[in-house]
Amino acid sequence: MTYFSDTWDTLDGLLSGRSAVFAVCDENVKPAGAALGRCKSGKIPVKYVRVSERQKDMKLVLEICGWLLDKGADRNALVLAIGGGITSDLVGFAASIYKRGVKAAYVPTTLLAQVDAAIGGKTGVNFRNYKNMLGTIVEPEFTFVCSAFLKTLPEPVFRQGVAELLKAFLIENQNDNYRKAVRYFSGITSSTQYQDSTLLLPYIQSAAAVKEKIVAEDLYESGLRRVLNLGHTFAHGIEHLSRKWRLLSRPEPIPHGDAVAMGIVLAARLSRKTGLCAEPLDEQLREDFLSCGLKADCPYSPKEILKAARTDKKAEGEILHFVLLRGVGDVTVKDLKISEAIRAFENE
Numbered sequence: 276m277t278y279f280s281d282t283w284d285t286l287d288g289l290l291s292g293r294s295a296v297f298a299v300c301d302e303n304v305k306p307a308g309a310a311l312g313r314c315k316s317g318k319i320p321v322k323y324v325r326v327s328e329r330q331k332d333m334k335l336v337l338e339i340c341g342w343l344l345d346k347g348a349d350r351n352a353l354v355l356a357i358g359g360g361i362t363s364d365l366v367g368f369a370a371s372i373y374k375r376g377v378k379a380a381y382v383p384t385t386l387l388a389q390v391d392a393a394i395g396g397k398t399g400v401n402f403r404n405y406k407n408m409l410g411t412i413v414e415p416e417f418t419f420v421c422s423a424f425l426k427t428l429p430e431p432v433f434r435q436g437v438a439e440l441l442k443a444f445l446i447e448n449q450n451d452n453y454r455k456a457v458r459y460f461s462g463i464t465s466s467t468q469y470q471d472s473t474l475l476l477p478y479i480q481s482a483a484a485v486k487e488k489i490v491a492e493d494l495y496e497s498g499l500r501r502v503l504n505l506g507h508t509f510a511h512g513i514e515h516l517s518r519k520w521r522l523l524s525r526p527e528p529i530p531h532g533d534a535v536a537m538g539i540v541l542a543a544r545l546s547r548k549t550g551l552c553a554e555p556l557d558e559q560l561r562e563d564f565l566s567c568g569l570k571a572d573c574p575y576s577p578k579e580i581l582k583a584a585r586t587d588k589k590a591e592g593e594i595l596h597f598v599l600l601r602g603v604g605d606v607t608v609k610d611l612k613i614s615e616a617i618r619a620f621e622n623e
């Protein structure tokens with residue numbers, strides 16, 4: 276169950292009556308952890324963690340499990356994860372294996388985690404250079420989405436979440452949410468604007484609802500859930516290449532949200548090239564993403580990306596599951612051989 280609020284106090288009600296709550300909080304959101312101390316539900320032990328993709332590993336999972344053991348957490352424990360997607364993935368995984376599994380609840384503090392990572396039950400850590408290679412799928416007891424936490428979020432981190440939010444509306448475009456969101460997010464030019472959490476919350480809520488609805492029908496990704504990977508087959512290839520070819524001009528790898536924006540544009544282009552979509556949707560989406568402050572122009576060729584996408588853990592041999600677009604809010608999954616997809620891009 277996901278609860279939405281633009282004020283923090285509501286969490287108190289969700290925790291009241293629970294005796295064994297243990298919180299793991301991202302160091303960068305200390306004020307949120309400190310606020311737990313003010314909860315009427317009683318004193319909650321908090322462990323602060325420093326997170327990064329590099330530290331998203333079994334070592335930190337075992338450290339969290341060790342802390343729970345030291346604090347005397349038993350099978351009735353509820354482990355609360357406060358932070359972005361790295362924190363919810365790590366802490367959710369630790370909770371799912373501690374004493375063969377205790378309950379977890381998420382308080383996501385990045386836009387990306389509020390519309391994506393903290394919804395849908397996937398947990399995990401990186402292993403041997405593969406992202407999220409070890410993990411579990413266990414639905415949290417609840418997710419508490421509070422837009423007020425985004426006030427402290429640095430703007431570049433905020434933008435990365437916009438890509439996943441727009442992705443949700445490209446999958447399901449109820450009430451023309453996609454166009455409304457493009458208009459709203461392209462109007463945001465400084466962090467003070469997204470600090471107005473009352474305006475932001477309805478977009479978060481609608482995007483999270485798209486994911487929740489799909490996951491409710493297909494928790495274990497046997498079919499429908501695959502549509503949530505819109506743009507991601509390409510994005511994983513792009514991220515792989517950008518980690519491999521760090522240039523002097525671009526020492527940091529391409530962030531995930533930008534890679535997703537580039538990936539969605541490529542998915543729309545492939546949809547056109549395979550005859551699924553008649554309009555130049557790829558061009559339109561590119562302009563939309565650029566106006567929302569995302570980087571939508573990919574520095575690699577489709578051929579390079581698709582070859583790199585072979586390493587994606589969702590690839591099955593030479594076959595990739597592509598999420599293609601017939602239009603905004605109308606997606607379908609098509610299995611194509613990597614060579615077929617490369618050929619389609621080469622067809623002008």
Ligand SMILES: NC(=O)c1ccc[n+]([C@@H]2O[C@H](COP(=O)([O-])OP(=O)(O)OC[C@H]3O[C@@H](n4cnc5c(N)ncnc54)[C@H](O)[C@@H]3O)[C@@H](O)[C@H]2O)c1
Pocket residue numbers: 301302303304326327328331358359360361362364384385386387388391392393394395396397398406407424425426427428429432435
């Ligand atoms: N489980 C899933 O279904 C799922 C889906 C999408 C992504 N993910 C995972 O999510 C991760 C990315 O999540 P993310 O983008 O939230 O990254 P993150 O957790 O690294 O957070 C980004 C940065 O923002 C900081 N931060 C977080 N909240 C803040 C706040 N309120 N104020 C100031 N700073 C804050 C963090 O310390 C970090 O430096 C990836 O590891 C990805 O694999 C999981």
Ligand SMILES: [Zn+2]
Pocket residue numbers: 439507531535
């Ligand atoms: Zn993503």
